Amino acid sequence: MSKFFKTFLKHAGKDFYNQSVNPPVVRASTLIFKSIDDIRKMQNKAMKDPIGGHFSYGREGSSTIFALQKILRTLEESYQVFLSPTGFGSVFLAIFSVVRPGDEIIVSDPVYSPTRALTENFLKEFNIKTVFYDPNNINDLKNKISKKTKLIFVENPGSNTFEFQDLSKILSLAKKNNIFTAMDNTWGTPYFIKPIKLGFDMSIVAATKYYSGHSDVMGGSLAVNKRVFKYVEKANKVSGLRLSPDDAYLITRGLRTLDIRLDKHQENANKIASFLIKNKKISEVLYPIKKNKKKYKMWKKYYSGSSGLLGLKVKSKNKRSVFKFVNSLKLFGYGYSWGGFESLALYQDVREQGNRKFLNLQKDEHLVRLHIGLEDPKDLIQDLKRSLRFIK
Ligand SMILES: Cc1ncc(COP(=O)(O)O)c(C=O)c1O
Secondary structure, eight states: OOHHHHHHHHHTTOBTTTTBSSOOOOOOSSOOOSSHHHHHHHHHHHHHOTTSOOOSSGGGOOHHHHHHHHHHHHHHTOSEEEEESSHHHHHHHHHHHHOOTTOEEEEETTOOHHHHIIIIIIGGGGTOEEEEEOTTOHHHHHHHOOTTEEEEEEESSOTTTOOOOOHHHHHHHHHHTTOEEEEEOTTTHHHHOOHHHHTOSEEEEETTTTTTOSSSOOOEEEEEOHHHHHHHHHHHHHHOOOOOHHHHHHHHHHHTTHHHHHHHHHHHHHHHHHHHTTOTTEEEEESOOTTSHHHHHHHHHHOSOOOSEEEEEEEOSOHHHHHHHHHTOSSSEEOSOOOSSSOEEEEEOGGGGOSOSSOOOOTTEEEEEEEOOSSOHHHHHHHHHHHHTTOO
């Protein structure tokens, strides 16, 4: 990753007016003006320069929000970044901005399960049809494109099963058919891959995860190119979505160390994956290490690094023994929201994967998800070694 990215994160957002290294928290519902002329001037500026941070009402933002938007715009190399109170809010905004009744959406099958519920179930009520494609078969995606397809929504890698897709092939199909594209890039963040630069119209990151990095904030970012900006701006205005200045401040503070944390998550996850791949009870380590040739090859084509979230396919006829493996881990907390500094483990019940059509799981195979934190990897390996013996 470029030196620029690392140095930029340490210097961005300084506020010389308030003499503060970090942008101060400006909490305001009312933004105050001296006169009717002043407020009109601000509104005119906003019309001429819609990405310039010219706000006249608290829901539009404050200087704290604008500081974070500017940082993320640079990281994403995008035209604008819209901030939401959760990562899922950003998913919703991306879809809501470009899809209308009568349209169709094509979504990668291993998508984050609430994204699946939104598209498959909820949007159906608005006469918007969703079809899911096999992330390992570009022809399946190609065959599902119709005249009505408005959006291809990709999550890369796939939630829980970590499929890496050939992104340029997806983008060229979309371009040929004049279809909008969105990618959920929460796993990689723009530190490891920049979807907008690659050609996606929209790129989503749940700031809840690595951006904030300390498991105590929720937030979402939606980066867009110029092509979709006007649609997202319009939808954002009527959505009521707004990130709080306090959360924006914490996310900005978290971003200072994004590169350092992700480098270490990567280093630790590689050590753990190399240890786990040798264990006979594990049929596949779902992480792009060299020994997992398929994942490694496709990951290498697009990513400059890998984060700390990985999956395991565990082989066992005894489900309860896999539970015991997970439950007896002492350094891995049991919890859903990853991306913080600490390690986590989760048994991924197939029922929790939604109505997946291309879930490539053999009989007696179980999915376990691990988030590899910033602890000493030797301690994590010891913990795993001690608990793996419970798998029967
Ligand atoms: C890939 C992915 N996208 C989006 C989200 C949603 O983020 P949030 O929990 O902030 O709504 C998550 C949360 O787990 C996620 O894993």
